[in-house]
Amino acid sequence: MADVSTPTPAPGYAPAPGCLDEVFGAGGAPWEHAGTRARSLAHLGAEGLAAAGRRRDAIFMDQGITFEVSGGDGDRAVRDRPFPLDLVPRIIPAAEWETIERGVAQRIRALNAFVDDVYHGHEIVRAGIVPWSLIVSRSHFARPVHGVRPPGGVYCHVGGCDLVRDADGAWLVLEDNVRTPSGISYVLENRVAMARLVPELFSGYRVRPVEHYPQLLLTALRSVAPAGDGDPTVVVWTPGPSNSAYFEHAYLARQMGVELVEASDLVVREQVCYMRTTAGLARVHSVYRRLDDDFIDPLEFRPDTLLGVPGLLRAYRTGTVAIANAIGTGVADDKAIHHYVPEMIRFYLGEEPVLRNVRTHLLADPEQRAECLERLAEIVVKPTGESGGKGVFIGPAADAAALARQRALVERDPGRWIAQDLVRLSTVPTTQADGRLAARHVDLRPFAVMVDADDVQIVPGGLTRVALVEGSLIVNSSRGGGSKDTWVLEDADQPRDVAPEYVPPTLPEVRYGEPWHDQSQQQQ
Amino acid sequence: MTMLARIAQELFWLGRDLSRAELTARMLDGVFHADLQGRADAISVTLSWEALLLVIGAQPAESSAARASADDGERALEKATTRATRDDVVRLLTVDAASPASIVSCVARGRERARTVRDVISTEMWEAVNTFHLELVRRDLSAAMRTGPYSIYSEVKERCALFWGLTDRTMMRDEARSFLVAGGRIESADMVLRMLRASLPLSTGASVREMLDDGEALALLHAVGGLQAYRRAVRAAPRTASVTRFLLYDRSYPGSVAASVDGLHYALSTADTSPRSAPPVLRLGRMVADLDFRRRATVDDAALGSTLVQVQEELAAVDRDVANRYFAGAAPRAVRSPA
Numbered sequence: 001m002a003d004v005s006t007p008t009p010a011p012g013y014a015p016a017p018g019c020l021d022e023v024f025g026a027g028g029a030p031w032e033h034a035g036t037r038a039r040s041l042a043h044l045g046a047e048g049l050a051a052a053g054r055r056r057d058a059i060f061m062d063q064g065i066t067f068e069v070s071g072g073d074g075d076r077a078v079r080d081r082p083f084p085l086d087l088v089p090r091i092i093p094a095a096e097w098e099t100i101e102r103g104v105a106q107r108i109r110a111l112n113a114f115v116d117d118v119y120h121g122h123e124i125v126r127a128g129i130v131p132w133s134l135i136v137s138r139s140h141f142a143r144p145v146h147g148v149r150p151p152g153g154v155y156c157h158v159g160g161c162d163l164v165r166d167a168d169g170a171w172l173v174l175e176d177n178v179r180t181p182s183g184i185s186y187v188l189e190n191r192v193a194m195a196r197l198v199p200e201l202f203s204g205y206r207v208r209p210v211e212h213y214p215q216l217l218l219t220a221l222r223s224v225a226p227a228g229d230g231d232p233t234v235v236v237w238t239p240g241p242s243n244s245a246y247f248e249h250a251y252l253a254r255q256m257g258v259e260l261v262e263a264s265d266l267v268v269r270e271q272v273c274y275m276r277t278t279a280g281l282a283r284v285h286s287v288y289r290r291l292d293d294d295f296i297d298p299l300e301f302r303p304d305t306l307l308g309v310p311g312l313l314r315a316y317r318t319g320t321v322a323i324a325n326a327i328g329t330g331v332a333d334d335k336a337i338h339h340y341v342p343e344m345i346r347f348y349l350g351e352e353p354v355l356r357n358v359r360t361h362l363l364a365d366p367e368q369r370a371e372c373l374e375r376l377a378e379i380v381v382k383p384t385g386e387s388g389g390k391g392v393f394i395g396p397a398a399d400a401a402a403l404a405r406q407r408a409l410v411e412r413d414p415g416r417w418i419a420q421d422l423v424r425l426s427t428v429p430t431t432q433a434d435g436r437l438a439a440r441h442v443d444l445r446p447f448a449v450m451v452d453a454d455d456v457q458i459v460p461g462g463l464t465r466v467a468l469v470e471g472s473l474i475v476n477s478s479r480g481g482g483s484k485d486t487w488v489l490e491d492a493d494q495p496r497d498v499a500p501e502y503v504p505p506t507l508p509e510v511r512y513g514e515p516w517h518d519q520s521q522q523q524q
Numbered sequence: 525m526t527m528l529a530r531i532a533q534e535l536f537w538l539g540r541d542l543s544r545a546e547l548t549a550r551m552l553d554g555v556f557h558a559d560l561q562g563r564a565d566a567i568s569v570t571l572s573w574e575a576l577l578l579v580i581g582a583q584p585a586e587s588s589a590a591r592a593s594a595d596d597g598e599r600a601l602e603k604a605t606t607r608a609t610r611d612d613v614v615r616l617l618t619v620d621a622a623s624p625a626s627i628v629s630c631v632a633r634g635r636e637r638a639r640t641v642r643d644v645i646s647t648e649m650w651e652a653v654n655t656f657h658l659e660l661v662r663r664d665l666s667a668a669m670r671t672g673p674y675s676i677y678s679e680v681k682e683r684c685a686l687f688w689g690l691t692d693r694t695m696m697r698d699e700a701r702s703f704l705v706a707g708g709r710i711e712s713a714d715m716v717l718r719m720l721r722a723s724l725p726l727s728t729g730a731s732v733r734e735m736l737d738d739g740e741a742l743a744l745l746h747a748v749g750g751l752q753a754y755r756r757a758v759r760a761a762p763r764t765a766s767v768t769r770f771l772l773y774d775r776s777y778p779g780s781v782a783a784s785v786d787g788l789h790y791a792l793s794t795a796d797t798s799p800r801s802a803p804p805v806l807r808l809g810r811m812v813a814d815l816d817f818r819r820r821a822t823v824d825d826a827a828l829g830s831t832l833v834q835v836q837e838e839l840a841a842v843d844r845d846v847a848n849r850y851f852a853g854a855a856p857r858a859v860r861s862p863a
Contacts (some may be wrong), residue, residue: 231759507721511843513534
């Protein structure tokens with residue numbers, strides 16, 4: 001319902017045709033929940049936004065909130081750039097968020113059940129829903145953890161989904177991520193930065209806070225730690241400072257107040273994991289690892305690398321150390337498995353999926369392949385085991401040569417590829433360098449923490465990624481995308497609890513140093 | 525070695541003024557940030573704008589919006605009121621030169637004191653205070669306020685850190701320095717106690733307040749700049765009682781009351797010619813021991829409220845002792861006998 005009483009406050013703003021714009025509805029009038037926002041933006045003006053943008057870049061550079069961009073394919077040059085936070089936050093009304101929250105939690109529960117099933121009973125295979133041959137051929141299928149059940153049956157301690165909205169406004173799931181979803185640090189930092197840069201935009205909105213995430217994660221990590229003597233020790237395991245997400249690893253360790261370790265800090269003795277400290281070896285109970293299975297233990301995976309902690313997997317199997325996410329979860333977020341998630345939800349949970357999948361086609365299937373190759377120019381083709389937008393082919397943006405190349409790739413190894421229908425992603429007004437607003441496409445990555453097998457908590461909002469180039473559908477920050485602070489609004493129907501009357505205590509009078517002369521005179 | 529009582533008093537208050545400016549900036553930044561975000565539990569942060577004025581001891585100018593809200597409880601209007609109040613308080617405590625509680629007033633006073641004791645402090649320290657003051661005067665603070673006061677607060681924090689860093693690096697470790705440091709420490713302890721008391725009125729005797737939610741405790745930690753320290757030291761969710769204990773007792777956190785009292789005790793026992801018979805030093809010695817004892821002994825959260833009151837009363841007594849012993853009887857007005 002567009003609020004028609006408000007005049008269009010964004011001159012020159014043109015929503016992209018055929019897409020939903022989340023602020024300005026039909027006729028250019030803002031949607032009901034966005035009216036106040038549109039007025040604040042108009043009040044701030046292009047100059048105000050441009051000035052705030054300059055302050056933002058300066059603050060982010062000072063704080064070292066940067067990321068690396070590669071100039072293009074093959075170009076290895078990487079530069080530190082301030083993380084591109086757009087100054088127009090995205091608003092998600094309470095009712096819409098309720099659906100997303102339920103839908104994401106449901107998926108994570110189903111994916112968790114699937115991982116358990118893959119390494120134990122194979123129920124879903126026996127029921128004829130997911131073929132075993134597909135499961136074992138996934139690159140992240142982990143044979144060494146067959147039969148290993150982590151504490152509480154929790155595998156996907158931290159998860160996320162990439163959601164998009166189609167032209168009708170429906171939320172669709174593009175991808176699941178239950179390995180090491182990244183970006184939560186930007187969600188938290190974005191909020192802090194927005195409150196500092198453009199406090200006036202918060203006026204008139206009650207935004208649900210996100211800052212409790214580190215505490216939530218710490219609680220989850222502590223709860224899976226093997227019972228032991230007193231306080232469990234939790235660590236964050238990073239591949240090292242050269243990793244592109246090192247900022248996030250350090251951020252989470254700092255926010256949780258735990259050690260940030262590298263492989264060389266960890267050692268396994270008699271199937272127990274320790275870290276090397278100035279006071280000798282100290283037991284580690286719970287490891288939040290931010291690297292792939294392959295680099296965990298050279299004795300079990302990839303004997304060709306020296307990365308990892310020898311013996312860690314044996315300690316894990318013995319149950320003396322918890323690893324989050326559990327080893328082998330990658331099999332569940334493979335893009336070919338994604339296709340089966342709605343079926344998993346019905347099978348494991350006996351529920352109907354709350355969120356639909358973006359239509360996904362398995363190219364290993366001859367029929368689907370033939371159909372997809374025919375309309376290659378209209379669809380998106382993705383490699384199954386990759387992340388970060390690597391190797392993604394977008395039909396409508398490809399020229400004849402690229403089409404031919406992609407066709408050859410698919411035909412050579414169809415099992416490595418899936419195809420998805422192209423979704424006309426929704427748009428949100430986004431500031432340009434001169435402060436003017438333009439419609440840019442967005443997606444949303446909510447973050448979930450699984451506290452136990454029945455309790456999945458979703459941080460209100462998540463990372464909204466935005467394509468900064470007109471018409472572009474590629475939102476990955478490694479490929480020129482930016483991000484937006486994402487506001488989930490408090491339920492307006494739910495009256496704000498009345499704060500108890502503030503009864504101020506009687507404090508002693510505040511003193512100011514009296515000038516010396518007054519004092520010496522008064523004493524006389 | 526001895527020094528002029530007048531100079532000692534100026535140094536003591538130079539330390540206090542700068543410390544107050546810094547803590548005010550941190551507090552405003554913390555509350556400002558918490559205020560912008562709705563709370564899931566929807567009980568507004570108790571470390572409210574109202575409480576802030578109390579901490580600083582400033583009088584609110586009654587805004588028109590505040591008057592309007594008295595007659596009209598409309599929701600929309602209430603929003604406008606909160607907003608107006610926030611802007612009023614932020615302005616009053618940050619840039620209002622007419623308000624003695626504002627940051628610019630604290631810095632202006634500090635600069636006058638530093639000018640008076642130019643010969644005692646190092647040149648670099650004087651320049652640090654002077655450029656700090658000039659920068660605040662020169663800068664278009666109203667414009668900075670419009671775009672959000674964050675930039676002002678971060679500058680205040682940096683400049684104060686610069687001053688104390690230069691003190692450590694360039695000033696003789698003599699009596700003069702002791703009084704300067706003592707001023708900084710007593711102010712820091714007092715401000716933290718005020719903040720704790722204003723935001724967590726776990727009142728004496730009255731029924732124990734329900735455990736407050738994470739959000740409030742987080743705001744409080746933000747407001748003293750101790751969030752990361754807390755997370756490293758305590759490693760448990762910030763709840764009111766644990767945060768209060770941390771800010772009161774944890775010596776390893778430099779902003780805690782216990783650490784400030786330690787510092788104050790050390791500074792005065794170095795400065796005093798006969799510390800063993802000096803009332804402020806003796807009283808501080810008892811406070812140090814008492815805080816340590818309470819840290820170990822107190823298990824009852826209900827007692828925290830009265831502990832805060834007692835510690836603050838003790839600190840006020842130290843303040844009087846200091847004035848009586850070192851500043852030629854220039855005691856605080858509260859206890860001064862009528863002239």
